[in-house]
Amino acid sequence: MDIIIAEKVNKKFKLKQGQNINNNGVASNQIEVLNGFDLKIKKGEFLVLVGPSGSGKSVFLDLVGGLSTPTGGVVYLDDKPVEAPSSKTAYVFQQYALFPWRTALSNIEFGLESRGVLKEERVKIARELLSLFGLSDFEDRFPYQLSGGMQQRVAIARALATKPEVLLMDEPFAALDAQTREILQNELIRIWEGTETTVIFVTHSIDEAVFLADRVAVVTARPGRIKEIIEIDLPRPRNGELRSSNEFAANRHKVWGALKTEVNKAQQDWKLAPQFSE
Amino acid sequence: MRKLTVFQKSNTAKKEKILNLLLGSSVITLFLVSWELLFQFKVVNPLFISAPSRVVLAEITIIKDGSLLTNLSVSAKEFLLGYAAAIIIGFPFGIMLGWFKLIRGSFGPFIAALQATPRIALMPLFIIWFGLGITSKIVVVLMSAIFPLIVNLRVAMTTIDSDLIHVARAYGASRWQIFRSIAFPTSLPFLMTGLRLAAGRGLLGVIVAEVFGGAEGIGYMIQYAGSTFQTDKVFAGVLVVAVTGITLDFTLDRLGRYFDRWRGEVAVH
Numbered sequence: 056m057d058i059i060i061a062e063k064v065n066k067k068f069k070l071k072q073g074q075n076i077n078n079n080g081v082a083s084n085q086i087e088v089l090n091g092f093d094l095k096i097k098k099g100e101f102l103v104l105v106g107p108s109g110s111g112k113s114v115f116l117d118l119v120g121g122l123s124t125p126t127g128g129v130v131y132l133d134d135k136p137v138e139a140p141s142s143k144t145a146y147v148f149q150q151y152a153l154f155p156w157r158t159a160l161s162n163i164e165f166g167l168e169s170r171g172v173l174k175e176e177r178v179k180i181a182r183e184l185l186s187l188f189g190l191s192d193f194e195d196r197f198p199y200q201l202s203g204g205m206q207q208r209v210a211i212a213r214a215l216a217t218k219p220e221v222l223l224m225d226e227p228f229a230a231l232d233a234q235t236r237e238i239l240q241n242e243l244i245r246i247w248e249g250t251e252t253t254v255i256f257v258t259h260s261i262d263e264a265v266f267l268a269d270r271v272a273v274v275t276a277r278p279g280r281i282k283e284i285i286e287i288d289l290p291r292p293r294n295g296e297l298r299s300s301n302e303f304a305a306n307r308h309k310v311w312g313a314l315k316t317e318v319n320k321a322q323q324d325w326k327l328a329p330q331f332s333e
Numbered sequence: 334m335r336k337l338t339v340f341q342k343s344n345t346a347k348k349e350k351i352l353n354l355l356l357g358s359s360v361i362t363l364f365l366v367s368w369e370l371l372f373q374f375k376v377v378n379p380l381f382i383s384a385p386s387r388v389v390l391a392e393i394t395i396i397k398d399g400s401l402l403t404n405l406s407v408s409a410k411e412f413l414l415g416y417a418a419a420i421i422i423g424f425p426f427g428i429m430l431g432w433f434k435l436i437r438g439s440f441g442p443f444i445a446a447l448q449a450t451p452r453i454a455l456m457p458l459f460i461i462w463f464g465l466g467i468t469s470k471i472v473v474v475l476m477s478a479i480f481p482l483i484v485n486l487r488v489a490m491t492t493i494d495s496d497l498i499h500v501a502r503a504y505g506a507s508r509w510q511i512f513r514s515i516a517f518p519t520s521l522p523f524l525m526t527g528l529r530l531a532a533g534r535g536l537l538g539v540i541v542a543e544v545f546g547g548a549e550g551i552g553y554m555i556q557y558a559g560s561t562f563q564t565d566k567v568f569a570g571v572l573v574v575a576v577t578g579i580t581l582d583f584t585l586d587r588l589g590r591y592f593d594r595w596r597g598e599v600a601v602h
C-alpha cells in the first residue's frame with residue numbers, strides 16, 4: 056500500500072523583484088524547481104532521495120510536510136491531498152534546529168506540546184527516547200552543551216516522540232564528521248527497523264543512501280523529477296559490517312551510475328551561472 | 334554571521350578580575366582620601382566643595398529627620414509607575430513593530446522622530462499638560478524609558494531563527510504557539526537589555542524632572558539644597574541617586590544572565 060503519492064507535481068517560485076533566471080535562453084522571473092515529479096512511497100519503507108544540489112529535494116519534503124503547496128499536481132498522504140502540516144509527519148533538518156533555550160528533554164517535548172499532550176506524558180515519552188539514544192545523562196543540558204552528533208540525536212528523538220507515520224529527514228547527518236555519521240546511521244537503522252514508520256531521507260552520500268534505503272530514488276537536475284528508482288537488495292537487519300561487503304559495492308555502483316549524468320548536468324549549470332547574472 | 338566560541342572561565346580570567354577590582358577600588362579610595370585631605374587642610378572652601386565626611390554627616394541628618402524617606406518614596410513612586418507604564422506599552426509595541434511589517438512601515442518613522450526629540454526639552458509642555466504634581470514626572474519617566482524597550486524588542490524580532498519557525502510549523506504549531514515558544518524566548522535577553530537601559534534613562538528622567546519643577550522628590554531635594562548653598566546635602570542626594578542606579582543595574586544584570594544561561598559563556602568575534 057502506498058502512503059504517499061506524488062502525482063505530476065510541479066513547483067515554481069516567483070523570484071524577488073530584480074532577480075532573473077535563464078531558462079534555456081529565456082529570461083524569466085520564475086524558477087521552476089519541480090516538474091512532472093511522480094513518486095509512490097510504500098507504507099513502512101525507507102526511501103532515500105539523491106540528486107544534485109538545487110534539484111528540489113528539500114522543496115519536495117516541504118510539500119510532503121505541508122509547509123508549502125504545489126503549483127501543479129497533488130501530493131497525497133493516506134489518500135488525502137496534503138494542504139497543511141499533518142500530525143502524521145515529523146521533520147528532521149540538517150541544521151538540527153533545536154531550541155537553544157530548551158534543555159534536551161524539553162526540546163524532545165516540543166512536538167508533543169503543539170499536539171496538546173499533557174506534561175507528565177510528554178516527559179515520559181521524552182525520557183524513553185533519550186534512553187533509546189543513550190542520552191539519559193544529558194536530559195538537562197542545553198544544546199550548546201551537546202556535541203553535533205548528540206544534538207542531531209535529540210532532533211531525531213523530537214521527531215520520533217510524535218510517533219510519526221512519515222518521517223522526513225533532510226540531509227540530517229551532512230554536518231557531522233564521517234565517524235559520527237556512520238554511528239548515527241547505525242543507530243537510526245537499528246531504531247527504525249523496530250518501527251513501522253515510513254522514512255523519506257535526503258542525502259548527498261551514496262554510501263549513506265545504500266546503507267539505509269529500501270529504495271533509492273534519483274532526482275534529475277532542476278527542474279527535478281524522478282529519473283530512476285533503484286531497489287537496494289541488501290538483507291535486514293543491517294549493521295555496520297555490511298558496508299564492506301561486495302553486495303554493498305554493487306548497489307553503490309548502480310546508484311552512482313544513475314546519478315552521475317545528473318550531477319554533471321547540474322555542474323554545467325553552475326559553470327554557466329556567472330552568465331546568468333548579467 | 335557572527336561566530337560564537339564557547340569557552341570556560343580560566344584561572345587567568347579570575348586573576349584579572351581580582352586585579353581590576355583592586356585597581357578600581359584603590360582609585361576611588363585615593364580620590365576620596367585626597368578630597369577629604371583638601372578639606373581637612375582647608376585648601377578648599379567646604380561651602381562649595383564639601384567633603385566625604387561632611388556628606389556622610391548630611392546623609393545621617395536626612396535619614397534621621399525623615400526627609401530622605403519622604404522624598405525617596407515620592408521619587409520611587411514616580412519612577413515605578415512610569416517604568417511600569419513603559420514596559421506595559423513598550424513591550425507589546427516593540428514586539429509588534431518587529432513582527433508585523435505593516436506596523437513597522439507605518440509607525441517606524443514616527444517612533445524614530447519621537448526618539449530623536451530630547452524628552453526633557455518637552456518638560457515645560459508636560460507641566461502645562463499634567464501640572465507640577467507627580468503625573469508630569471511619570472510621563473517623563475515613561476517617555477525616557479519606553480524607547481530603549483521598543484528598540485530592543487524590535488531588534489529581537491529580527492534575530493528570530495527562521496529554522497526554528499520552520500520546525501515549529503512542521504510540527505503544526507499555531508501562530509500563537511510560534512509566538513510563545515520562539516518569539517518570546519528570543520526576546521527575553523533583549524528585553525533584559527532594554528530594561529537595564531530603560532531603568533537608567535528613567536532614573537535620569539525622574540531626577541531631572543524634579544529638579545526642573547516640583548515640590549517633592551530627591552531631585553527637588555537636591556535642587557533646593559543647591560539653591561540654599563547646602564552643598565553637603567546636594568552630594569548626599571546625588572549619592573542616594575547613584576547607589577539606587579547601581580543597585581538597579583546590578584540586579585537587572587543578574588536577572589538578565591539568568592535568562593541568558595542557555596547561551597553559555599560566549600565571545601563574539
Ligand SMILES: Nc1ncnc2c1ncn2[C@@H]1O[C@H](COP(=O)(O)OP(=O)(O)O)[C@@H](O)[C@H]1O
Nearest residue numbers: 068069086088107108109110111112113114115
Ligand atoms: N522559497 C523559495 N523561493 C525561491 N526559490 C526557492 C525557494 N525555495 C527553494 N528555492 C529554489 O529551489 C531550488 C531547489 O531547492 P532545494 O529543494 O533546496 O534543493 P535541494 O535539492 O538541494 O534540496 C533552488 O535553486 C532554490 O534556490
Ligand SMILES: [Mg+2]
Nearest residue numbers: 112113114225
Ligand atoms: Mg536541500
